[in-house]
Amino acid sequence: PSLDDPATDPREIAAAAAREIAARSGVDRHDLALVLGSGWGGAADLLGETVADLPAEELPGFSAPVVPGHGGRIRSIRLSSQPSAEPSEVRHALVLGARTHYYEGKGVRRVAHAARVASACGASTLVLTNGCGSVRREWGPGSVVLVSDHLNLTGTSPLEGATFVDLTDLYSARLRGVAREVDADLPEGVYAQFRGPHYETPAEVRMAGVMGADLVGMSTALEAIAAREAGLEVLGLSLVTNLAAGVSAEALSHEEVLQAGSDAGPRISRLLAEIAGR
Numbered sequence: 622p623s624l625d626d627p628a629t630d631p632r633e634i635a636a637a638a639a640r641e642i643a644a645r646s647g648v649d650r651h652d653l654a655l656v657l658g659s660g661w662g663g664a665a666d667l668l669g670e671t672v673a674d675l676p677a678e679e680l681p682g683f684s685a686p687v688v689p690g691h692g693g694r695i696r697s698i699r700l701s702s703q704p705s706a707e708p709s710e711v712r713h714a715l716v717l718g719a720r721t722h723y724y725e726g727k728g729v730r731r732v733a734h735a736a737r738v739a740s741a742c743g744a745s746t747l748v749l750t751n752g753c754g755s756v757r758r759e760w761g762p763g764s765v766v767l768v769s770d771h772l773n774l775t776g777t778s779p780l781e782g783a784t785f786v787d788l789t790d791l792y793s794a795r796l797r798g799v800a801r802e803v804d805a806d807l808p809e810g811v812y813a814q815f816r817g818p819h820y821e822t823p824a825e826v827r828m829a830g831v832m833g834a835d836l837v838g839m840s841t842a843l844e845a846i847a848a849r850e851a852g853l854e855v856l857g858l859s860l861v862t863n864l865a866a867g868v869s870a871e872a873l874s875h876e877e878v879l880q881a882g883s884d885a886g887p888r889i890s891r892l893l894a895e896i897a898g899r
């Protein structure tokens with residue numbers, strides 16, 4: 622069976638990957654899963670003790686990282702939030718450092734795979750983090766925004782067939798409340814997923830704003846829909862790495878994107894570790 626075979630149920634591949642993760646990590650249930658996007662990579666170390674660190678491409682349904690050596694790892698982490706917990710109470714997090722973007726053209730099944738694997742590993746919560754552009758001038762590079770809802774501008778769905786899934790409260794209000802217990806000043810915004818890989822034109826950024834988007838990116842929405850269908854409660858966290866095209870005079874520079882991500886790293890890693898511990 623393969624994700625590229627329409628006759629294969631994607632959940633079958635996700636279950637195979639989950640069995641492999643349990644076998645190789647020795648952890649038979651992961652309570653929480655996190656997808657770490659641009660700028661969020663440093664959070665894994667703060668979550669707790671790494672129990673296993675696996676190359677994603679060795680697991681069913683995952684592919685090698687787009688940028689060799691960058692990401693492409695799946696880590697099982699023993700959350701250090703309850704040092705004195707009984708063995709049965711210990712919570713384990715699965716850090717999925719192997720996001721497939723829709724713009725890679727590998728199909729929606731591979732975009733949705735990590736969310737399905739998280740569910741197959743026993744997780745009840747998925748934290749989706751990303752780097753994004755801001756439509757709002759006041760949210761400059763380094764701003765962290767709670768995703769309150771999304772606009773799926775990809776024109777596609779990660780779901781197949783008559784899977785009519787309700788997306789009300791897709792970005793769990795309860796989990797946003799937990800995040801605000803950690804940092805009460807966290808703003809909320811609507812995230813628009815564009816197909817990419819090109820950035821938006823200034824006119825498209827204005828369009829997204831008119832339609833109610835505060836953030837623009839190339840991930841997250843499709844993954845969140847797949848996570849909801851898999852029964853996961855979803856928290857979305859965006860790191861603004863740049864003002865979207867046209868919001869300010871100067872052009873986008875990839876260096877600016879990378880710099881903003883690394884500057885905000887320590888602060889957002891602590892935030893994520895705090896939230897994960899609750």
Ligand SMILES: Nc1nc2[nH]c(I)nc2c(=O)[nH]1
Nearest residue numbers: 752753754837838839862865
């Ligand atoms: N679509 C879109 N995706 C992004 N990812 C990052 I980092 N910045 C952007 C951006 O400005 N637009």
